[in-house]
Amino acid sequence: KQEVTQIPAALSVPEGENLVLNCSFTDSAIYNLQWFRQDPGKGLTSLLLIQSSQREQTSGRLNASLDKSSGRSTLYIAASQPGDSATYLCAVNSGGYQKVTFGIGTKLQVIP
Amino acid sequence: NAGVMQNPRHLVRRRGQEARLRCSPMKGHSHVYWYRQLPEEGLKFMVYLQKENIIDESGMPKERFSAEFPKEGPSILRIQQVVRGDSAAYFCASSPTMDGYTFGSGTRLTVV
Numbered sequence: 143k144q145e146v147t148q149i150p151a152a153l154s155v156p157e158g159e160n161l162v163l164n165c166s167f168t169d170s171a172i173y174n175l176q177w178f179r180q181d182p183g184k185g186l187t188s189l190l191l192i193q194s195s196q197r198e199q200t201s202g203r204l205n206a207s208l209d210k211s212s213g214r215s216t217l218y219i220a221a222s223q224p225g226d227s228a229t230y231l232c233a234v235n236s237g238g239y240q241k242v243t244f245g246i247g248t249k250l251q252v253i254p
Numbered sequence: 255n256a257g258v259m260q261n262p263r264h265l266v267r268r269r270g271q272e273a274r275l276r277c278s279p280m281k282g283h284s285h286v287y288w289y290r291q292l293p294e295e296g297l298k299f300m301v302y303l304q305k306e307n308i309i310d311e312s313g314m315p316k317e318r319f320s321a322e323f324p325k326e327g328p329s330i331l332r333i334q335q336v337v338r339g340d341s342a343a344y345f346c347a348s349s350p351t352m353d354g355y356t357f358g359s360g361t362r363l364t365v366v
Contacts, residue, residue, distance in 0.1 A: 242299065
């Protein structure tokens with residue numbers, strides 16, 4: 143059974159800092175891994191999707207890496223802004239038909 | 255492209271009533287997934303459907319919960335005789351094939 147852990151559970155940083163969010167998973171036989179952000183009381187917004195054959199994906203100030211052998215992914219956010227404040231979820235797809243396991247998330251607060 | 259549409263956004267039901275949650279997948283997406291997010295917990299897989307077929311319902315409670323995705327119309331998640339423990343955010347996601355999900359904004363069910 144796949145288990146996904148996200149560390150830290152909460153993070154508070156001043157505006158402008160670069161930061162790293164961590165995601166670890168127990169079963170390295172994955173299909174893909176996806177990072178989402180969730181704003182309070184709202185839905186999930188997909189940020190980056192990394193296929194199992196890829197090592198990283200970039201979108202703007204975001205960079206996600208994947209190391210399957212060690213069961214880890216990181217989400218790097220450059221030059222953080224108050225608008226980045228949200229909960230960031232890591233979702234690991236290890237099912238043949240897309241059954242996905244989510245972490246509980248990292249709650250990020252960027253202080254102006 | 256309207257994305258994944260869920261309605262209602264908020265639903266209040268008294269104990270013992272029925273709750274019906276609707277999800278219209280993105281255009282061209284034939285795979286629909288329902289997830290439940292309990293307070294302070296990660297999203298948990300409930301059921302995976304394709305048109306007119308339930309592919310995997312291993313995450314659904316055995317009683318009171320059912321889901322369908324008819325040939326025409328939205329996918330429906332139905333909860334009969336709701337109890338307070340059913341209060342949660344219910345998210346629907348869709349995908350075209352085996353790639354990443356697109357999520358709806360969710361339905362927040364409150365049982366009073």
